[in-house]
Amino acid sequence: MARLVVVQHHQHHKYPCPSRLPSSLYDFNGAGFHTQVKCKKKVWIKPKGGLSITSSSAKRTFMMDAIQVNEKQCPESHAKEKRNAMALILSGYLFSEVVSVDTAFAQKSVAFREYIDTFDGYSLKYPQNWIPVRGAGADIFFRDPYVLDENVSVELSSPSSSKYKSVEDLGPPEEAAKKVLKQYLTEFMSTRLGVRRESNILTTSSRVAEDGRLYYQVEVNIKSYASSNELAVMPQDRVPRLEWNRRYLSVLGVENNRLYELRLQTPENVFEEEENDLRQVMDSFRVNKVTV
Numbered sequence: 001m002a003r004l005v006v007v008q009h010h011q012h013h014k015y016p017c018p019s020r021l022p023s024s025l026y027d028f029n030g031a032g033f034h035t036q037v038k039c040k041k042k043v044w045i046k047p048k049g050g051l052s053i054t055s056s057s058a059k060r061t062f063m064m065d066a067i068q069v070n071e072k073q074c075p076e077s078h079a080k081e082k083r084n085a086m087a088l089i090l091s092g093y094l095f096s097e098v099v100s101v102d103t104a105f106a107q108k109s110v111a112f113r114e115y116i117d118t119f120d121g122y123s124l125k126y127p128q129n130w131i132p133v134r135g136a137g138a139d140i141f142f143r144d145p146y147v148l149d150e151n152v153s154v155e156l157s158s159p160s161s162s163k164y165k166s167v168e169d170l171g172p173p174e175e176a177a178k179k180v181l182k183q184y185l186t187e188f189m190s191t192r193l194g195v196r197r198e199s200n201i202l203t204t205s206s207r208v209a210e211d212g213r214l215y216y217q218v219e220v221n222i223k224s225y226a227s228s229n230e231l232a233v234m235p236q237d238r239v240p241r242l243e244w245n246r247r248y249l250s251v252l253g254v255e256n257n258r259l260y261e262l263r264l265q266t267p268e269n270v271f272e273e274e275e276n277d278l279r280q281v282m283d284s285f286r287v288n289k290v291t292v
Contacts (some may be wrong), residue, residue: 034198103170110277112284115140117154121256125284127277149246150266152281157259164254167216173204177218178252180261184222194227196240202247211286216252221245221268247271249278255287 042161112125120139130142130152138153157164170176188197202219209215225240249264262285264278271278 036076085127110274112280114284115142118288119290121258121288121290122154122156122253123284123288124152124154124281124285126281147267147270149244150270151264153263155261155263159258160254160280162259163257164259166256167206167214167252167254167259169254169258170216170252170259173206173216173218174201175214176252177201177204177220180218180252181220184220184248188222188224194240196225198223198225206256209286213253213255213287215285216250217282218250218252220248220250222248227254245269249282251282251285253285256290259286260287 111128113128114123114125116123117140126142127144129145131145133141133143133151136153139156141153142151154206169174170179178201181201185197185199199220199222202221203217204219205217207215207217223245224243226243228239228241245268247266247268249266251262253260262282264272264281266278
């Protein structure tokens with residue numbers, strides 16, 4: 001009678017069972033994070049065998065291959081390694097997306113549109129996403145649709161009551177700045193109790209543009225404070241708080257016997273971010289001769 005003999009062969013691992021993946025993949029503690037994840041830059045990874053990996057998608061493929069090799073060699077430890085590596089890959093992807101969005105906002109370029117008023121005789125450029133506002137009391141008024149306190153307008157003196165020959169009729173730039181500031185404070189006068197305004201002239205200057213005309217430039221800052229409890233009897237209960245902090249930039253020019261004033265209004269914190277664009281608006285302002 002024939003007997004069935006079962007011979008069992010013991011397989012030995014060709015390679016020792018690794019305890020972990022490379023430390024940069026295993027130790028997801030933030031310290032080694034920057035050594036593997038580089039946003040918007042090529043990262044060269046040199047695995048054993050000399051293969052170069054340059055793209056983020058290829059890098060993720062290499063990581064997954066490393067996980068599969070680890071799983072075959074050491075099944076009892078691959079689960080933890082896989083979780084750690086997947087966390088690193090996912091976090092690197094999300095981080096790169098956030099950085100790319102922030103960079104896009106930081107490097108955002110502003111395009112301009114030109115507004116020409118041939119009837120009153122002036123022109124300017126303004127950001128193309130700003131919208132016109134009717135009934136604002138100015139000759140023309142454009143406003144940022146997102147930052148409502150940011151706008152540009154043009155004011156004109158009456159052609160029948162003004163006989164300006166030059167912007168120097170206002171005196172030197174310093175004297176013109178005082179008049180501009182006084183006009184702003186008059187317009188912002190409030191009847192509310194506990195309201196206080198702080199103002200100061202930041203800069204004054206004059207320049208001759210390429211059209212040969214002289215222009216004055218004035219920059220002022222105005223802060224508005226209001227009481228947190230304006231009806232309180234005791235002074236210590238009427239604590240003032242800052243309502244708004246704005247910068248006002250004016251460009252003054254004279255033509256057609258009229259005084260023209262370009263007005264830019266913006267919150268101080270916005271001015272710090274958009275100063276270059278706002279100064280381009282100021283530099284673009286021109287007064288022109290009106291032909292009857």
